[in-house]
Amino acid sequence: MKRYLQVIWAVLWKDLxxxxxxxxxxxxxxxxxxxxxxxxNFAFELxxxxxxxxxxxxxxxxxxxxxxxxxxxxxxxxxxxxxxxGLLLAPVDRSAVYFGKMLANLLFILVVELFLLPLxxxxxxxxxxxxxxxxxxxxxxxxxxxxxxxxxxxxVNTRAREVLLPVLLFPVMLPVLVAGIRSTIGLLEGDTxxxxxxxxxxxxxxxxxxxxxxxxxxxxxxxx
Amino acid sequence: xxxxPLIEIAGLQKAFGRHRVLRGIDLAIPAGSAIALYGPNGAGxxxxxxxxxxxxxxxxxxxxxxxxxxxxxxxxxxxxxxLVGHAPLLYDDLSAAENLGFYARLYGLPAADARIAxxxxxxxxxxxxxxxxxxxxxxxxxxxxxxxxxxxDPAILLxxxxxxxxxxxxxxxxxxxxxxxxxxxxxxxxxTHHLERGLDLADRVLILAGxxxxxxxxxxxxxAAGLRPLYDHYVGTGAA
Amino acid sequence: MGPxxxxxxxxxxxxxxxxxxxxxxxxxxxxxxTNIVPEIRPAQRIIYFHVPxxxxxxxxxxxxxLASLLYLRSSHVRWDIWARSxxxxxxxxxxxxxASGSIWAxxxxxxxxxxxxxxxxxTIVLLLYIAYFMLRSAIDExxxxxxxxxxxxxxxxxxxxxxxxxxxxxNTIHPVILDxxxxxxxxxxxxxxxxxxxxxxxxxxxxxxANRLRLEWxxxxxxxxxxxxx
Numbered sequence: 001m002k003r004y005l006q007v008i009w010a011v012l013w014k015d016l017x018x019x020x021x022x023x024x025x026x027x028x029x030x031x032x033x034x035x036x037x038x039x040x041n042f043a044f045e046l047x048x049x050x051x052x053x054x055x056x057x058x059x060x061x062x063x064x065x066x067x068x069x070x071x072x073x074x075x076x077x078x079x080x081x082x083x084x085x086g087l088l089l090a091p092v093d094r095s096a097v098y099f100g101k102m103l104a105n106l107l108f109i110l111v112v113e114l115f116l117l118p119l120x121x122x123x124x125x126x127x128x129x130x131x132x133x134x135x136x137x138x139x140x141x142x143x144x145x146x147x148x149x150x151x152x153x154x155x156v157n158t159r160a161r162e163v164l165l166p167v168l169l170f171p172v173m174l175p176v177l178v179a180g181i182r183s184t185i186g187l188l189e190g191d192t193x194x195x196x197x198x199x200x201x202x203x204x205x206x207x208x209x210x211x212x213x214x215x216x217x218x219x220x221x222x223x224x
Numbered sequence: 225x226x227x228x229p230l231i232e233i234a235g236l237q238k239a240f241g242r243h244r245v246l247r248g249i250d251l252a253i254p255a256g257s258a259i260a261l262y263g264p265n266g267a268g269x270x271x272x273x274x275x276x277x278x279x280x281x282x283x284x285x286x287x288x289x290x291x292x293x294x295x296x297x298x299x300x301x302x303x304x305x306x307l308v309g310h311a312p313l314l315y316d317d318l319s320a321a322e323n324l325g326f327y328a329r330l331y332g333l334p335a336a337d338a339r340i341a342x343x344x345x346x347x348x349x350x351x352x353x354x355x356x357x358x359x360x361x362x363x364x365x366x367x368x369x370x371x372x373x374x375x376x377d378p379a380i381l382l383x384x385x386x387x388x389x390x391x392x393x394x395x396x397x398x399x400x401x402x403x404x405x406x407x408x409x410x411x412x413x414x415x416t417h418h419l420e421r422g423l424d425l426a427d428r429v430l431i432l433a434g435x436x437x438x439x440x441x442x443x444x445x446x447x448a449a450g451l452r453p454l455y456d457h458y459v460g461t462g463a464a
Numbered sequence: 465m466g467p468x469x470x471x472x473x474x475x476x477x478x479x480x481x482x483x484x485x486x487x488x489x490x491x492x493x494x495x496x497x498t499n500i501v502p503e504i505r506p507a508q509r510i511i512y513f514h515v516p517x518x519x520x521x522x523x524x525x526x527x528x529x530l531a532s533l534l535y536l537r538s539s540h541v542r543w544d545i546w547a548r549s550x551x552x553x554x555x556x557x558x559x560x561x562x563a564s565g566s567i568w569a570x571x572x573x574x575x576x577x578x579x580x581x582x583x584x585x586x587t588i589v590l591l592l593y594i595a596y597f598m599l600r601s602a603i604d605e606x607x608x609x610x611x612x613x614x615x616x617x618x619x620x621x622x623x624x625x626x627x628x629x630x631x632x633x634x635n636t637i638h639p640v641i642l643d644x645x646x647x648x649x650x651x652x653x654x655x656x657x658x659x660x661x662x663x664x665x666x667x668x669x670x671x672x673x674a675n676r677l678r679l680e681w682x683x684x685x686x687x688x689x690x691x692x693x694x
Contacts, residue, residue, distance in 0.1 A: 003332045010329035018317045021356075082311025085279055086372075089313075090330040091303035147619065154612050158602035167598055168616065171591040172623045178630035198633055206626055213622060217615045220536050224280040224608070241606030242691045 007092045011100025012107075018077075019108065025070045029112045033066040037116075037123055052126045056184035059120055059128065060177050063137075064144070066116075067109045068169055071148040072155070072162030074105050079156045088222055098149060098218040105152075106145040113137055132193050133184060139203035140180040143210060147172055150214045153221045175206055228291065230255035230411050231276070231380070235285035238271050245271045247435035248285065255379070258412040260422030260443070263432035264459050269415040270310070272432065273382045276413070277307045289380070303331070306373035309384045312365045313372065316358040320349050320368055323357060324375060331376040343371040347401060363394030367401060374405055381406065383414035387421060399424060419455050420448045433458045466545075466681030467674045479664075479671035486512070486657075486664035494657035500572075507571040510564050512657055516665035518561035518586065524554030524669060525593065525621055532617035535610060541684065544610035547617055548600065549676035551593050553669060558590045581632040588627050592620040 019025055040058045044051055078084040087097045121128050148169055155165040170177075183191075183199040193200065229252035236249040245268040253259060263269045274280040276287060278298040287294045294301045307313070314323045321340060328336030344350040347367040357365060366386060373381060383402070387395045399421055406412055406425075416422045423429065423443055429451065431439035438458055467475075490512030496505045527550040535543035565583045566576050577583075599616050603609040 006332055007330055010326055013329070014315065014318070014326045017322065018315060021317045081314075081316065082309065083313050083315060085277075085307070085309060085311065086313030086327070087330070088279055089277060089302055089305065089307060091299050091301075091332075093299060150615070150619070154599065154615065157608065157612070158599065159604070160598075160602040164599060164602055167595045171588050171595060171627075172619055174588050175623065175626035175630040178627075178634055182630075182634050202626065202630060202633075209622060209626075210619070213618060217536070217618065220611050220615055224274065239607075242687060 004092050004096045007090050007096035008100045008103065010090075011087060011097055012103045015101065015104035016107070019104075025073050025108050026111060028073075029066040029070045029108065030115055032069055033062050033112060033116050034119065036062045036065060037119060041123060051124050052188070055120060055124045055126045055128065056181045056188065058124065059116070059184060060140070060180045062116060062120075063109070063113055063141070063180075064170070064173065064177060065166075066112055067141075067144055067148065068166045070108050070112070071105055071145075071152045071169070072165050074101055074149060074152045075156040076162065084222065094222060095215045095218050097222075098153075098214060101153075102145050102149040102214070105149050106141060109141050109145060110138070113141065126188065130187065132187050135193070136180060136183050136187070136196075136199075136203070139200070139207060140176050143176045143203065143207045144173060146207060146210045146214055150218065150221060153218070157221075175202060179203055179206075229253055230290060231413075232288040233285070234288075236272070236275065236282055236287060237284035238268070238275060238280065239283045245435055246275075246282075249432075249435075249437055251430070251437060251440075253411060253413070255411055256409055257428055258406065258426045259414065259428045259430060260426035261413060261415045261430045261432060262417075262419070262422060262455060262459055263415070267432045268435050269432055270384055273307070273309075273384045273413065273415065276380075277305055277382055278302055303376065304379045306376070306378035306381045307384070308366075308369050308373045308382070308386045310388060312357075312369040314357050314365060314368060317356060319354050319356055320344060320360075321353040323368065324372060327372050327375050333376055336375070339375065343375065346405065347371045361394075362389050363391070363397065366390060366394070366398055370398065370401060370405065379409075379411060381410055381412045383412065383416075385415050385417065387416055387418055395421065417459075419451060423448055423451065431455070431458045466678040469678070472671075472674045472678050475667070475671040475674045479668045482664035482667045486516075486661045489657040489660050495653045497654065504571045507568060510568050512661040513665075514561060514564035514568060515658070516661045517557045517564060518582070519662055520665045520669045521554045521557035521561055521586070521589070522624075523666065524550045524557060524673075525589070525624070527673075528554065528617050529621035532614035532621075535614040536618075539607075539611075541606075541610070544613065545677060545680045545684070547610075547613060548597075549673055549680055551596055551617065553672045553676065555590065555593050555597075556672075557665075557669070558586055558593070562586050562590065579631075579635075581628060581635055584631050585624065585628040589624055592623070596620060 037058065040054070040062070041051075044054050048054055075084065078087070088094060090097065117128050120126065148165075151165060151168045151172075152162075155162055155168060158164055179199045179202045183196045186196050186199075231251070231253040233249050233251040236246055237244070238246040249272065261269055261272070271280060275282050276294075278294055278301055281295070289301050289304070292300065315326070318326065321344065324340040324343065325336065328340060333339065341350065341353075344353050347370060349364060349368055349371070352360070352364070357368065360368065370386070386398060386402075390398060395418070402412075402425060412425070414422065414425060423446065426443045429439070429441055429443050429446060430437055431454070439454060490509055494509065494512065497508045500508060528547045531543045531546035531550065534540075535547060562583065565586070569578050569583075570576050596613065596616050600609050600613045603612060
C-alpha cells in the first residue's frame with residue numbers, strides 16, 4: 001500500500017514539476033477560458049436582461065471546454081515520447097499510474113477554476129466565490145478528471161487523438177454538467193447546501209462510481 | 225546445465241488482430257547470460273521484449289521468470305526488470321537527476337540520492353545532472369536511459385536496439401558502459417542491427433525471423449565473419 | 465461460430481409474424497384512448513411503437529454492456545462481436561424512439577421537440593453510442609479496438625441512469641409544464657396491445673441480433689481464410 005501511494009505521488013510530482021517549468025497546460029486552458037468568457041459576454045450582452053442569470057451556464061461550460069483542452073494534453077507527451085512505458089514498468093498495480101495522472105489533471109483544472117472565478121465575478125458582476133460553490137466545483141471536477149483521464153488515455157491511442165476526446169467525454173459528463181449548473185443556480189438564488197442534497201448525492205455517486213470503474217479498467221486501456 | 229533457467233519462454237505467440245507477430249517461441253535463458261537477438265525489422269524482436277517487460281500481453285504460450293508466470297505476478301517481475309527501449313523513457317523537461325529521482329520513487333528505492341549520484345558519475349553525466357534532458361545529445365540521453373534502467377539493480381536487463389541513432393563513437397562508449405555496468409550476474413537480452421556490437425557483448429546469439437527463432441548458438445564458437453552469411457540470409461543486407 | 469442458419473431463419477419468421485400481429489393490434493385491435501381530445505387519438509397509437517423501441521434500445525445497450533464486461537474478462541472475439549452488433553441495433557431503435565417521440569410531440573403539444581427527460585436522455589444515449597463507434601473506427605488494431613470499445617461501452621452504459629436522473633431533477637425543481645406520462649396513461653383494453661408490442665419488438669431485436677452475429681462471424685471467417693490463403 002505504501003508503495004502504491006508512493007507511485008501515485010511520484011507521477012503527480014512529475015507532472016506538477018514539468019508543468020511548473022513549461023506551463024503548457026495552464027496557459028492554454030487559462031487563455032482559452034478568458035476567450036470563452038469574452039465570447040459569452042458578446043453572446044449575451046444585448047439579448048439577456050441580466051447577465052447574472054446566465055453565469056452558472058457560463059461557468060460550467062467554460063470549465064468543461066477548458067478542462068477538455070487540458071485533459072487532451074495529459075497523455076499526449078507521454079505517448080509521443082514513449083515515456084508511458086516507463087510509468088507502466090513501475091512494479092505496482094497500474095491503477096497507481098492512473099490515480100497519479102488523474103490527481104494531476106484534477107489539480108490543473110482546479111487551478112484554472114480558481115483563476116476563472118474572480119474573472120466571472122468581475123465580468124458578470126456575480127459573487128461566485130463562496131465555500132458552497134467551491135465544494136460543488138470540487139465535486140464536479142473530481143468526476144470530470146476521473147472520467148477524463150481514462151478517456152484521454154483512450155483518445156491518445158486512436159488516429160483522431162485529442163479531437164475525439166470531447167466527443168467521448170461530454171455525453172458521459174452530462175450528469176455532472178447538469179448537476180453543476182443546476183446547483184450553481186440554486187446557490188445564486190439563495191439555496192444552502194442542505195437544499196442541494198439530491199445534487200450532492202448525485203455528484204458523490206458519480207465520482208465514486210467512475211473512479212471505481214476507471215480503477216478497474218485502466219489496465220485494459222494501457223496494455224497491449 | 226542442471227540449474228533451472230531464469231527465463232523460460234514456451235510456445236509464445238502474439239497476434240495483433242490477424243497479424244501474427246510471434247508464431248511460437250521456445251527459449252530458455254540461464255541466469256547471467258548475455259544474449260544478442262538479431263532479426264529484420266518487423267520480425268517481432270520488440271514485441272518479444274515488450275512481452276518480457278510485461279508491457280504487452282501474449283496471445284498464447286507462457287513466460288516464466290524464476291519459475292513464476294509473469295501473467296500471475298507482473299508487479300513482482302517488474303521489480304527485477306530494466307528496459308532500454310527505442311524511446312529513452314525520460315522526460316525532456318526534467319533534469320537528469322530529477323528523472324532518476326522520479327524513477328527511484330517509482331521503484332520505491334530508499335536513500336536513492338547516493339545511488340543516483342554514483343550512476344550519474346559512472347555514465348559521465350554527473351556534471352550535467354542539473355541540466356534538462358532537453359539539452360542533451362542523443363548519446364547522453366541514451367547513457368542516462370541506461371542509468372535509469374539500472375537504477376533499481378534489476379536481475380534482467382532488456383535492451384531494444386540501444387544503439388539506434390548513435391554515432392559510432394557514442395555507440396562504442398555505450399557498449400563499454402554496458403559491459404562495465406552489466407556485470408556478470410545480470411541477465412541481458414539485447415536486440416541490435418549491428419552484428420559486431422552484438423557479438424561483442426553477448427555469449428549467445430539468436431536470430432528471429434518471421435516470428436520464429438531460426439538460429440541459436442553460443443557466441444564463443446562464432447566470429448563476425450563466420451556469422452555474416454547467415455545474418456545476411458535471415459536479416460538481409462539492408463540492415464545497418 | 466455464429467447462430468446457425470436454421471436458428472436465424474426461425475427467428476426471422478417469428479419476428480415477421482410478431483411484428484405483423486403487433487401492427488394489427490396497435491392500429492386495429494386497441495381501442496381509442498378516451499382520456500385525450502379526439503383529434504389526437506389516432507396519433508396516440510404511436511405509443512405502441514414508441515415505447516417498445518425505447519425499451520428495446522435499452523435492452524440492446526444492456527447487452528453491449530454485458531458483452532463488454534465479458535470481453536474484458538476473456539478477450540474472446542465472440543464478445544466483441546456481440547457488443548458491437550447489439551450497439552448498432554440499439555442505435556437504430558434509439559433513432560426510432562426519438563423520431564416517434566417527436567412525431568407524437570407535434571400533435572400533442574404542437575411542437576416537434578420538448579426537453580422532456582426521457583426524450584433528452586435518449587438523445588444523449590444516441591450521442592454516446594455514436595461516440596462508441598467513432599472511437600472504434602479511429603483504431604486500426606482489432607484487439608485494441610475491441611478493448612477500448614469495451615471500456616467505453618461500460619462507461620457509457622453506467623452513465624445513462626445518472627443522465628436520466630439529473631435531467632429529471634432539473635425539471636422537477638421548476639414546475640413541469642409538459643408531462644408526457646399523463647397522456648401516455650393506458651386506458652382499459654389497451655394494455656394487451658402495449659404488452660404485445662414490447663414482446664414483438666424484443667423478438668425483432670433478437671432476430672436482428674442473430675442476423676448481425678451470423679454476418680459478423682462470416683466476415684471474420686472470410687478474413688481468416690484470406691489470411692490463410694495469401
